[in-house]
Amino acid sequence: MNALIISAVFGVIMMFTGIFVKQKPVTRNIAIAGVALLLLVNILEMSGIDFFKVHTAGFMLFDRFALLFNSVAFGSTLIYFILSAPDMEKVGHYYADYFALIFFILCGVVLVASFQSLLILFLGIEIISIPLYILTGSNKRNLISNEASLKYFLMGAFSTGIMLMGITLLYGATGTFDTQFMNIETEGTSALVIAGMLLLFFSMAFKVSAVPFHFWTPDVYDGCPTVFTSFMATVVKSAAFVGFIRLFYDAFGSIHDDWKLVAAIITALTLLVGNITAVFQQSVKRMLAYSSISQAGFMLLGLLALNATSKEGIILYATAYSLATIGIFAILLKMNDHSFESFNGFARQQPLLAGVNVIFLLSLAGIPLTAGFLAKFYMLKATLESGDFLWLVILAVIMAAVSVYYYFRLIQAMYFKEGDGNAIEVSPGFKLMLVIVAACLIVLGVFPNLLLNWLYF
Amino acid sequence: MTIIQILFWLLSALVLLSAIMVVINRHPVYSVIWLIITFFGISGHYILLNAQFLAVVNIIVYAGAIMVLFLFVIMLMNLNKDMEPQKSKWLKLVGAIACGCLLLVLIAALKDIDINNQIAETNTGNIGLIENLGTVLFTKYVIPFEISSILFLSAMIGAVVIGKKD
Amino acid sequence: MPINYYIILSLTLFVIGIVGVLTRRNTIIVFMCIEIMLNAVNLLLVAFSKMHHINQVATNPTAGTEAQLFVFFIMVVAAAEVSVGLAIIVMLFRNTHSIDVNFLNRLKH
Numbered sequence: 074m075n076a077l078i079i080s081a082v083f084g085v086i087m088m089f090t091g092i093f094v095k096q097k098p099v100t101r102n103i104a105i106a107g108v109a110l111l112l113l114v115n116i117l118e119m120s121g122i123d124f125f126k127v128h129t130a131g132f133m134l135f136d137r138f139a140l141l142f143n144s145v146a147f148g149s150t151l152i153y154f155i156l157s158a159p160d161m162e163k164v165g166h167y168y169a170d171y172f173a174l175i176f177f178i179l180c181g182v183v184l185v186a187s188f189q190s191l192l193i194l195f196l197g198i199e200i201i202s203i204p205l206y207i208l209t210g211s212n213k214r215n216l217i218s219n220e221a222s223l224k225y226f227l228m229g230a231f232s233t234g235i236m237l238m239g240i241t242l243l244y245g246a247t248g249t250f251d252t253q254f255m256n257i258e259t260e261g262t263s264a265l266v267i268a269g270m271l272l273l274f275f276s277m278a279f280k281v282s283a284v285p286f287h288f289w290t291p292d293v294y295d296g297c298p299t300v301f302t303s304f305m306a307t308v309v310k311s312a313a314f315v316g317f318i319r320l321f322y323d324a325f326g327s328i329h330d331d332w333k334l335v336a337a338i339i340t341a342l343t344l345l346v347g348n349i350t351a352v353f354q355q356s357v358k359r360m361l362a363y364s365s366i367s368q369a370g371f372m373l374l375g376l377l378a379l380n381a382t383s384k385e386g387i388i389l390y391a392t393a394y395s396l397a398t399i400g401i402f403a404i405l406l407k408m409n410d411h412s413f414e415s416f417n418g419f420a421r422q423q424p425l426l427a428g429v430n431v432i433f434l435l436s437l438a439g440i441p442l443t444a445g446f447l448a449k450f451y452m453l454k455a456t457l458e459s460g461d462f463l464w465l466v467i468l469a470v471i472m473a474a475v476s477v478y479y480y481f482r483l484i485q486a487m488y489f490k491e492g493d494g495n496a497i498e499v500s501p502g503f504k505l506m507l508v509i510v511a512a513c514l515i516v517l518g519v520f521p522n523l524l525l526n527w528l529y530f
Numbered sequence: 531m532t533i534i535q536i537l538f539w540l541l542s543a544l545v546l547l548s549a550i551m552v553v554i555n556r557h558p559v560y561s562v563i564w565l566i567i568t569f570f571g572i573s574g575h576y577i578l579l580n581a582q583f584l585a586v587v588n589i590i591v592y593a594g595a596i597m598v599l600f601l602f603v604i605m606l607m608n609l610n611k612d613m614e615p616q617k618s619k620w621l622k623l624v625g626a627i628a629c630g631c632l633l634l635v636l637i638a639a640l641k642d643i644d645i646n647n648q649i650a651e652t653n654t655g656n657i658g659l660i661e662n663l664g665t666v667l668f669t670k671y672v673i674p675f676e677i678s679s680i681l682f683l684s685a686m687i688g689a690v691v692i693g694k695k696d
Numbered sequence: 697m698p699i700n701y702y703i704i705l706s707l708t709l710f711v712i713g714i715v716g717v718l719t720r721r722n723t724i725i726v727f728m729c730i731e732i733m734l735n736a737v738n739l740l741l742v743a744f745s746k747m748h749h750i751n752q753v754a755t756n757p758t759a760g761t762e763a764q765l766f767v768f769f770i771m772v773v774a775a776a777e778v779s780v781g782l783a784i785i786v787m788l789f790r791n792t793h794s795i796d797v798n799f800l801n802r803l804k805h
Contacts, residue, residue: 081680084680084683084684085683088683088687127673129673130670130671130673132673132674133673165691165696166696167691170687170690170691173684173687174684174687174688174691177680177683177684177687180677180680184677190674192674192762192766192769193674193677195769195770195773196674196677196678196681196769196773199681199773199776199777200677200680200681200684203681203684203685203688203776203777203780204684204687204688206688206780206781206784207684207687207688207691207692207780210692210784210787211691211692213692213696213787214696214791216791216792219784219787219788219791219792220788222692222784222787222788223723223784223785223788226780226781226784227717227723227726227727227730230727230730230777230781231717231730231733233773233777234710234713234730234733234734234737235733237733237734237737237770238710238733238736238737238740240766241737241740241741241744242640242740244741244744244763244766245699245703245740245744245747246643248748248751248752248759249762250762250763250766263643264639264640264643265640265643267639268636268639268640534697535697538697538701542701542705545705545709546705546708546709546712549709549712549713549732550712552716552725552728552729552732553712553715553716553719553720553725553729558722558724558725561724561725561728562728565728565731565732568732568735569735572735572738572739575739575742576739576742578697579742579743579746580746581742581745581746581764583764584738584742584764584767584768587768587771588738588771591771591775592731592735592771592774595775596731596774596775596778599778599779599782600724600727600728600778600782603724603782603785603786604724606786607786607789621719622719625715625718625719626715626719628718629711629714629715629718630711632711632714633707633708633711636707636711637704637707640700640703640707641700643700648698648699648747648750648751649697649698649699649747649750650697650698650699650702650743650744650746650747650750651746651747651749651750652697652746655746655749655750655753655760657745657746657749657758657759657760657761657764658742658745658746658764662758662761663761663764663765663768666758666761666762666765667765667768671762671765674769678769678772678773681772681773681776682772682776684776685776685777685779685780686779688779688780688783689779689780689783692780692783692784692787693783693786693787
């Protein structure tokens with residue numbers, strides 16, 4: 074509850090900052106302080122210090138899983154602000170308002186991570202989506218950004234409609250919106266429940282861009298201003314996954330057998346299409362968009378398995394994936410264009426940046442000693458524990474090998490290709506932050522329990 | 531047939547017909563008008579179900595505010611002439627057939643469910659009255675209510691950020 | 697009225713909305729079709745609310761209220777969504793003088 078209230082308050086503070094503070098660095102520092110405060114109060118709440126005693130009437134449950142994910146999301150946002158907030162200045166005139174919108178998105182993230190009622194899930198997803206439509210279209214002069222925004226909006230509204238129909242059918246069968254009291258019987262499940270569950274599944278698959286509901290993702294990620302794509306592809310996407318898993322864990326855990334096969338097919342398609350299409354991309358930004366689809370495939374394994382390991386796995390995956398992707402995007406933002414060629418000869422110009430970029434890419438590809446490897450390992454382990462999806466595990470391993478190809482293409486461009494590249498200037502603080510992020514990835518890759526122990530103690 | 535049944539069938543026919551008119555009309559302004567008629571039909575259904583508060587809110591918010599906003603945008607951008615390039619006939623046909631199949635599947639699945647012979651009570655029951663709804667909204671549902679204020683704030687900022695001329 | 701009449705009515709309305717979303721190219725009409733979908737949901741929610749009310753009224757005199765409040769929240773969200781959506785449409789129209797969905801293919805490479 075701490076984080077929810079304070080992020081809403083900071084959203085309002087940022088709105089007023091836009092009026093009273095004209096210097097952009099000051100605005101930025103207020104926002105960074107805000108997220109740092111959010112992270113702090115959230116960690117305090119994990120240690121049992123709750124500032125606001127609000128009776129949530131069963132709408133929300135701030136359990137360890139939700140709180141830990143909130144911490145991960147706030148930590149990623151903090152790093153994202155420190156690395157990329159200066160680049161938001163280039164997008165448009167409403168610098169403080171972008172921060173306000175991001176704080177409101179964080180409210181939505183808290184809601185989606187801790188809902189117990191479908192009403193809160195619906196409100197949370199809408200609070201995440203509406204500011205995102207705006208951030209996507211925030212580059213108002215750019216036609217591609219406008220179109221991405223409209224496309225995202227239409228797809229988002231459409232999938233919300235489908236989700237609401239699912240919620241309604243579920244309500245008709247169970248008479249409650251509370252995921253704890255649905256009591257769906259394992260035997261002889263009503264057709265209303267099945268239809269509602271499938272509609273909910275499809276709409277959530279829309280939100281996390283699982284194949285075949287992914288067609289909007291590459292276009293929207295590509296058209297969105299790069300600095301916001303970074304946020305969208307990381308924090309928001311993992312939040313949608315946490316909501317997805319929470320929903321199916323709480324409400325439909327008892328009829329796991331009924332939807333396992335659908336989930337397995339969608340996971341397999343997501344892994345296949347995401348990875349294979351990513352191979353053929355010519356722009357790094359678009360490659361990252363498809364890579365986010367393929368990473369979603371791995372996170373879907375956690376949904377499919379639905380056990381304790383998969384909860385640990387999803388937290389680790391969200392951390393590893395968010396940190397690495399935010400880092401790569403931060404470097405990409407400094408480049409003049411987003412093609413692979415612009416990275417030619419990058420290692421000679423910026424040896425340090427190229428080095429940390431390699432660590433990020435290795436983590437995304439899942440090479441041992443990085444957090445990405447362990448995250449993938451946890452997902453596969455969870456799937457194996459749940460039984461009878463050996464073929465999916467094999468497919469996932471093959472696809473992870475495919476993904477190495479396109480991540481290494483970037484490494485190859487940086488180290489083994491000659492090119493004048495483009496001279497970029499970065500501050501020492503930026504470099505230091507990237508090194509810290511890379512160090513986090515490696516530390517988590519060796520000692521994942523530093524993070525996962527928070528789930529239990 | 532009782533009066534309620536007659537009203538139910540009349541309103542249902544009105545709602546479906548006007549919804550179809552929204553979809554097939556080539557002229558955006560006419561579509562808006564048909565949509566308003568749909569909303570009135572749905573409000574009629576709410577009154578039949580004795581949900582007066584929602585019936586009134588539906589007319590005020592949907593037919594009143596939202597559709598006026600639509601009309602404003604259409605007039606403002608001078609879209610009130612038929613300028614929509616058509617999708618190919620085949621594509622439309624395929625879309626309609628696919629959705630028809632979806633409808634058939636859904637109805638077939640829900641045709642014989644266990645709650646089928648239950649009744650949605652019409653004309654009685656006072657949970658839809660403003661007293662009951664207000665009490666529950668401001669006691670048990672106060673948290674979602676406050677949360678929706680965050681939603682409005684972000685939508686407000688958004689409309690300003692997007693809509694204002696640079 | 698029997699609940700299955702309401703289920704069929706709402707699902708038909710919902711599917712009419714989906715047909716509109718899939719077959720029309722005018723963004724504003726697509727948007728209106730999404731509103732039709734939301735209204736279908738609202739109608740079904742109210743019908744279910746009254747159904748659960750009559751079933752449970754003996755134990756809980758306010759059973760079914762939550763669904764009507766859900767409808768209220770759907771209307772709230774729809775209003776917010778419309779304001780943002782129309783702002784986006786106006787912005788796009790300023791730049792392109794068209795609201796044809798198929799122009800959205802500029803993003804494809």
